[in-house]
Amino acid sequence: MTTDRMRVQYRVTGAGRAIAARAAALAVEQSIEMPVAAVRNARVRDEVVGRVEGILDEGGDVHRVTISLAVETTGGEAGQLLNMLFGNSSLHPDLRLVDFDLPDTAAAAFGGPRFGIGGWRAALGIGRRPLTCSALKPQGCEAAELAALAGQLASAGIDLIKDDHGLADQASAPFARRVAAVQRAVDDANRATGRGCLYAPALNGGSRRIQEQLGVLRDEGVGAVLVAPMIAGLGTLQELASEGRPILAHPALAGHGAIAAPLLLGKLFRLAGADAVIYPHSGGRFGFSADLCRSIADAARGPWCGLAPTLPVPAGGMHPDRVEELVAGYGPDLMLLIGGALLEADDVRRAARAFVTRVAALETDR
Amino acid sequence: MTTDRMRVQYRVTGAGRAIAARAAALAVEQSIEMPVAAVRNARVRDEVVGRVEGILDEGGDVHRVTISLAVETTGGEAGQLLNMLFGNSSLHPDLRLVDFDLPDTAAAAFGGPRFGIGGWRAALGIGRRPLTCSALKPQGCEAAELAALAGQLASAGIDLIKDDHGLADQASAPFARRVAAVQRAVDDANRATGRGCLYAPALNGGSRRIQEQLGVLRDEGVGAVLVAPMIAGLGTLQELASEGRPILAHPALAGHGAIAAPLLLGKLFRLAGADAVIYPHSGGRFGFSADLCRSIADAARGPWCGLAPTLPVPAGGMHPDRVEELVAGYGPDLMLLIGGALLEADDVRRAARAFVTRVAALETDR
Structure with missing residues (x-):
């Protein structure tokens, strides 16, 4: 022993x-x-x-x-x-x-991250630029509406489309129906664009429901997954890591004032297998300081125990206008998650395409 | 809708x-x-x-x-x-x-509690007196040692024997081996005493491990279960409630300063199906005030939404000397959990029997 x-x-x-x-x-x-x-x-x-x-x-x-x-x-x-x-x-x-x-x-x-930053790039078939991500919202919409939105975002070239963390297994868009519809919309868009956009549905529930939801993910050929480890359990995150899909971890309920955020969102989520971690970035809707965000990113992707790095996803009210600032601060190993600021545009697809173009321009600069 | x-x-x-x-x-x-x-x-x-x-x-x-x-x-x-x-x-x-x-x-x-306070009494075959509970400790012991301790406690007449919440699936006493050995010791004691002592093993892990552990509970005929909902997930607690065993909820990681304890340990654990809830009692190792403990107990077992009541388990450094004080404060709808104060006795069985006798005396008083 x-x-x-x-x-x-x-x-x-x-x-x-x-x-x-x-x-x-x-x-x-x-x-x-x-x-x-x-x-x-x-x-x-x-x-x-x-x-x-x-x-x-x-x-x-x-x-x-x-x-x-x-x-x-x-x-x-x-x-x-x-x-x-x-x-x-x-x-x-x-x-x-x-x-x-x-x-x-x-x-x-x-275990740690099975994909890590390099694994996201390989899964998405992209080079050394920041990854783009957007969210399916709002909760209460029907599956078809969410799927239509996913189709717009995927055809605009977004790399990763995640469920809003408020999407669960509600009557308005039950998990199995929503995941099937959204994945189909993303697949259709990928065939048209030739890209490899991934969809990350939000898992939720106890052990039985999560096992059932994993079955849906397998049946529908879903390529990524979102989980809130402080709600579903850090043990659930750890088990998901061996399911063969990159994992996006959400900080819901992680505002535990008595646990330092870099330790919880950085080290612990990473150790348990998160390939990317969302955290509220400074200057958005939450009060995290720039220094705290930097510490979270360092804990997530810096050298530690020989583990693969976890991709930082500063979020919580980000806007395309901040792309250059974020990349200047973090470098290209970053996922840019922009939700509401795209969804409030009159033409969501056009706004998403502008965001994608803005990020793509940063690759040629390096 | x-x-x-x-x-x-x-x-x-x-x-x-x-x-x-x-x-x-x-x-x-x-x-x-x-x-x-x-x-x-x-x-x-x-x-x-x-x-x-x-x-x-x-x-x-x-x-x-x-x-x-x-x-x-x-x-x-x-x-x-x-x-x-x-x-x-x-x-x-x-x-x-x-x-x-x-x-x-x-x-x-x-769902709420499926057993509730009356269900514990029925499952244990006891009348209107406080329930007695003790814990298997320390972590690091082998399964046989923990089983021997369980046999002593069960033969002394303890109603419920719970795993220490620090027992998980460690190499020193792997879950399946420990649960089988402890349940056998409790069964043997029950045959000798004619009582119906129950054992509550601590579940842990993600969704796959918990499903496996539930299989062990079924195979071994285990009659109760312990879970820490803030670690395993409140959704896991909710699913356990439909498994047909009374559930003891543990407050590990529930010290979320930003959520009022009566709401979290009382209402939310109860709503999700806890039949009993452990909380740190005033005057023990933790700093909860007497008023706060009273509010937790009220939220757990008072009238609310037509749900069955959850049994309060004030704990965290209690001693047999406090039995009368606790029962005077809470009445008989209470589980008295005493761990370390029994385990440190030279003769654990004798200390446990004295505790059981002391509690039994309170029934005749009513």
């Missing part, structure tokens, strides 16, 4: 002079969750109990506490990893989960 | 005089998520777009905003419900999700 350990960093507020005891309690809470003296199994005491590895006084009664946990406690399962990192401790208001690291071999066992 | 609406309440901080615009943006973000003017479908504009139903100035630049959303947007799926209530808005630091209500018919469609 491995004795590999992962190192987890927390920000602890208000412990004062009791910080050593607070850190020790944290290490127990996030591992065996019982009095250490009552552990009868020597191996558990020696290898499984969490250990305090460091306490750094950051001033203002804030401490950075590093504990180590045995990798074996995760069972190699991403949901259980999250449980080990912050399950019970999420209920402690004095804690914030800020970072974690693990041995490369352990990271490889979780 | 129904036009039923659910009412959702948020606490908005710092909007100042822009509160009307902030509330309107919130209603759009949590529904169609695109400019309303760009919605071409009249039914979507009339029925699906979120509506601001009220804005209450609470002073100090805090407002209570009530919006209504179409129930149809949830598709009757609990994970998607959470997505509609707070998916994108969780990323807005000025918001807190504080309450929600929906029509009784819509609540019935989600």
Whole structure:
């Protein structure tokens, strides 16, 4: 049995002079969750109990506490990893989960992105330019309306068409009917354009529904998938990674103030297999700062544990006018997701084509 | 198609005089998520777009905003419900999700607890007294050790034995082997005592693993189940409710500061089908106040939408010495979960029997 350990960093507020005891309690809470003296199994005491590895006084009664946990406690399962990192401790208001690291071999066992940035390019047959993406909205439309919109976007040359994350299995456009109709529209457009636009439907539900939805994806020849890991479970994301389709991860419910966004959206989503990660970009409808967005992108695609890079997808109210600014900031390894700003145009196809042309122009510049 | 609406309440901080615009943006973000003017479908504009139903100035630049959303947007799926209530808005630091209500018919469609408090009593064959529960710990032990512990607890008369939420599918005690061994130990004890102790293994993983684990539960004749809905997904909890076993919900990762605990652990877990809900009780290892715990219990078991009541399980460092205090505060519709305080005794079986006797004495008092 491995004795590999992962190192987890927390920000602890208000412990004062009791910080050593607070850190020790944290290490127990996030591992065996019982009095250490009552552990009868020597191996558990020696290898499984969490250990305090460091306490750094950051001033203002804030401490950075590093504990180590045995990798074996995760069972190699991403949901259980999250449980080990912050399950019970999420209920402690004095804690914030800020970072974690693990041995490369352990990271490889979780899987990471199977496609990564290069895999998206290969799947879409495109070179070194930013990828374009748009969304099917609004919820409440019938499947035929959404399919017609998908046809417009695909024929305009958009690379990836995703379901709005608000599309689920509603009566207005039930999952199976919607996915079949949209995929057909995308296939038709691809035959006309000669391109390889992919469609990423939003999965949702518990384990049974998700298995049924995966069956629909197989039947309809769907080439990508969207999932919100904090709603469907990080374990579901991890399993999707072995289904042979690039995965776009959505940040719904991920605004967990007590988990640092670069750790959650960057490292954890990446470790569990996200090939691309959507996050709210600065200057849109959400309040993330430019620095925070940069940190998320760095965690998603920078060198880490030998894992393939996850493609950053800054979104949440982006506009074609910002294409050059975004690419100047992020470089070409980027997916540009523009939804509402295309849909509100009088001629959606024309607006989408202008967006595609604007992005294509950036390839020749490099 | 129904036009039923659910009412959702948020606490908005710092909007100042822009509160009307902030509330309107919130209603759009949590529904169609695109400019309303760009919605071409009249039914979507009339029925699906979120509506601001009220804005209450609470002073100090805090407002209570009530919006209504179409129930149809949830598709009757609990994970998607959470997505509609707070998916994108969780990323807005000025918001807190504080309450929600929906029509009784819509609540019935989600399902709610299938067993409820009366169902636990019937399944266990016990009268009007608090239920007793203990936990199998620590993680890292082998299946045989955990099974031996389960045998001690069951033979002492504990009603429900749950996996520690840190038990998953680890190499030290793989799920299938552990569940088989523990269930056998509990069955043996039940034959000896004539009682009907139930075992609740912790499910974990994505949709495929959970389906496999449900197969193990069926094969081994396991009578209850434990799940952490914020890790496995609220949709997984909802599906488990139709599997014919009472469900114990665990609060791991539920310390989402931006969602009120009574709403999340009480209403949402109940609506999705939790028959009992564990929460950290005041005076234990966690900082929840007595008032907050009372509000969680009220939300879990009080009259709401005609749903069966969910059994409160105040936990997180409870001790047998607090039995009378807990029952005085909550009454007999309560599950008393005591883990570490039994496990640290020199003779676990004897400590568990004393706990059981102490609780049984309370039945004759009524």
